Amino acid sequence: MTAIGVTAGRAPAVGWDTRRLLGMGVLILALPTTFLSALLLGSVSVPLADVVRILAGVSVDNSVWHTIVMDVRLPRAVTAAVAGAALSVAGVQMQTLFRNPLADPFVLGITSGAGLGVALVVLASGGVGFATAMGLGAAFGVTGAASLGALGVTLVLLLIAGRTSSPVTMLVAGLMIGYVTNALVSMLIWFADPNRVTAFLSWGFGSFRGTSWTELTILVPVVMVGLGATFLMIKQLNALLLGEAYAASMGVSIRRTRRILVGLAAVLAGSVTAFCGPIGFVGIAVPHAVRSLFLTSDHRLVLPGSALLGASAALVAEIVAQLPGADLVLPVNAVTALFGAPVVLLLILGRRTQGGFT
Secondary structure, three states: OOOOOOOOOOOOOOOOOHHHHHHHHHHHHHHHHHHHHHHHOOOOOOOHHHHHHHHOOOOOOOHHHHHHHHHHHHHHHHHHHHHHHHHHHHHHHHHHHOOOOOOOOOOOOHHHHHHHHHHHHHHHHOOOOOHHHHOHHHHHHHHHHHHHHHHHHHHHHHHHHOOOOOHHHHHHHHHHHHHHHHHHHHHHHHHOOHHHHHHHHHHHOOOOOOOOHHHHHHHHHHHHHHHHHHHOOHHHHHHHOOOHHHHHHOOOOHHHHHHHHHHHHHHHHHHHHHHHOOOOOHHHHHHHHHHHHHOOOOHHHHHHHHHHHHHHHHHHHHHHHOOOOOOOOOOHHHHHHHHHHHHHHHHHOOOOOOOOOO
16 A cells, blocks of 8 residues: 555655745744634623733633633633644544544544543543543543553554555554444443433543643643654654565564553543543544645655644534534534545545545
8 A cells, every 4th residue: 555645756845935834934924813712702702902901911801711710711722722732633643654644533433442441441430521520530531541542442443454455454444443442432421420420421522621720730741741652753753654574674673662652642632532522523624735735755854734623623623613603602513524534435435635545
């Protein structure tokens, strides 16, 4: 199977031309723009000048606006940005590692594995939604359980990948793993306390709203470490684009690299799933959009571009989910599906982006 984003036997394009400089500039500017918009918009619109004053620590006439921005919207915006970046980078890792353009933590069942870990904690001890009341220990337990669940599924996928090179087989395997984990979750729900079931089902819709500042002290450092470690793997990821034989000839330890990438993807997807629920389509759609924008699969461009675009895309999804000016709130998963599903459909139908993939 030809590597994602490259033509067989040819290295990914590198270098900064005008298109790539402009593209990166747009992505860099989009992040603060969408972040600020997430603070401005909602059921109650807060004037831009007052938002700036609040962020600068200057008092405003309306104390309610201060509470809305600092205690509600700011942690929600930080959560969305961090989660979007983490899921997008994890998607890049999965697509390169499995050499599959349709791979991402959600499609391959990794998110389902993380969900099973969360279900074990929530339905057994009420971890999600109670982390603030119970202290940081509960939040650490949820994050660890989600990461272990994601890691377990990824290891199974690696075993399957060692026996087949077919992307269809990998997708079917991910689907079957998702069915199994969902069946186990259903059994846990059946025997669980109704109050804990309600909390878990609410978590399952996907949301950036339930993360407090206390929980962000865990989520942000974990994701930052995962992203930083992934950026240190750029050389290995670029080598894997042309196949394991080529990577090995370049001095890359395939087994060690696989283990590290699996662990990082599991931590990124698991930590986000623990606090935000299963967020679909971001991890699969964003990396392809970035490759199309830059016309390359070089991870020196794709990784930072995916982190930036993923953060902005998650913030846009959060803004749309809030239905500005209304009192209703949509599940984030519904919004990401509306934007991401067309991209996935085009991939399934065999569409080639300008960056190319097969």
